[in-house]
Amino acid sequence: MSYIDFLSPVHKSTQRDYLARVNDPEYPKAKAADLAKNWSFDYWDGDRRINYGGYRYMEGRWEKVAKMMADHYGLKAGDKVLDIGCGKGFLLFDFTKVVPGLDVYGSDVSNYAIENAKEEIKDKLTVANAIKLPYPDKHFDFVYSLNTFHNLHNYDLEQALREMNRVSKQKKYICVESYRNEVEKANLLYWQVTCEAFCTPEEWDWWFKLTHYDGDHSFIYFE
Template identity: 80%
Template sequence: MAYIDFMSVVHKSTKRDYLARVNDPDFPKAKAAELAKKWAYDYWDGDRRINYGGYRYMEGRWEKVAKAMADHYGLKAGDKVLDVGCGKGYLMFDFTKVVPGIEVYGLDISEYAINDAKEEIKDRIIHGNATSLPYEDGEFDLVYSLNTLHNLHCFDLDKALREMNRVGKEKYLCVESYRNEKEKVNLLYWQVTCEAFNTPEEWDWWFKNCGYTGDHSFIYFE
């Protein structure tokens, strides 16, 4: 298991006003979180004060992440990859651009995201939960999950980590974390769906105790 950062290039491109997020008069934090956790229109394409504010495909945004992952794991035509918490499938689609002939599959809890997914890979996405992956042991050459597992309560986090480990030959995940009180406050102010608030050391404890042997990285709200 290694720490490998594929996500900072995307995460750090967004500017955040933490105080405005938590003090908004129309969508105060509790209201925004209630709407976001329905995983429907408001979460993906509603007001920016709730979450994404319009989650659209941007040429090149996820392609650099796909290329870095493909290069690191030596992915090639015919390999199978699974995106756990794939949303609208933009990273899945960009994998097909950087590795022609790769087989991409996705799973997400949001029916809205699946219905609005990238047309080219829409038929490869199923509705489901990270806690129960409907696949065979070792079925995928790479299973990855980006910014998803921190949205699970502890009793489901255990199941999801074990499921990722079971179905993937190689595994990679990225979750939110914090290293100090400032990052902890910023995370609490900014997030609308997070349930697992862990330091890097606590995440490492989860990985070890759930038998997760894949790679990982963290994003911080600095």
Template identity: 65%
Template sequence: MQEIDFMSVLHKSTKRDYLGRVNDTEYPKSKAAVLAKKFDFDYWDGDRRICYGGYKYMEGRWEKVAIKLIDHYKLDCNSRILDIGCGKGYLLYDLKKLLPGISVKGIDISNYALEHSKDEIKDSLTLGNASYLPYPDDHFDLVISINTLHCLHASDLNCALKEMERVSKKHKYLCVESYTNEEQKTNLLYWQVTCEAFHNTESWKWLFSQSGYTGDYSFIFFD
């Protein structure tokens, strides 16, 4: 198990108005959260005050992360990859571009996201949830979950971590939102509309240990 940063290159490229999200008159955070947690149009392509405000494929954006994953885990065209919480599948698409023969699978609870995924990988994506993965034991060379598991309640989170461990025969990597100080904690509470697991970094590491998760991890902070 190793803490390794693959995600800050994307996370830090976005500017956020934390107080604006909480105090917006049309979409205050409580209303935005209700809409966002449906993981439908409003979450992906609705108003920016709710969540993404239009989650479109941007050439090269996810490729940065794909290259880091390929280099670190020594992936090749024979590798099998699973993305838990794949959304519209942009990272998997970029992995396929870089390694055309690679086998990619994605799973997500959002039917809207899967319907609006890249046509080139749509057949590789499955509707489902992280707590019960429809794959055999020791099946994937790398299992990833980026900015998804913090959306689960405690019992489901424990199951998801165990499932991630079960279906991987080798490498695992996850990224979750967290905090190390009161400023980061406050900003996280102000900004996040789908998070159910608000834990500092040490609590996350304890949860990993309790579930038997042995893979790599990183944290997203809201500074």
């Protein structure tokens, strides 16, 4: 298992006002979280004070991430790739641009996201929970999950990580939110609206060892 950071350029491109997120008079943190956890319109395309504020495809935004991952894992035409927590499938679509002929699949707990997914790959996406993936054992050449597993309760993390292992032949990558100090912990608490597993890197490593997760990983920090 290696630490490989593919996400920092995208994560750090967003400016964040942590205190405004918590203290907004119309959508204070608790109200925003209640709305976001429905995983519907408010989470994806509602007010920016709730979450994304309009999650739309942006040419080139995810393509550079897809290329880095495709190059690192040696993906080629015909390989089967699964995105656990795929949202609207934007990264998966960009994978098909950088590796023509790649066979992409995605799962997400949000009906709204799948219904409003990128039209070109919509038929390859399915509504499913990470703890029970509707795919055969060792079915995919590469399985990844970005900013999804920290949204699971601790009691579901073990099963979800084991499911990720089960459907993968070998190559895997996961990115989750974490914190290394009290400042990052406070910022994470202020900014997130759906996180349930608040784990340090050491705690995530404990989960990986417990479940025999042998893929690569990285962490998102709110510095």
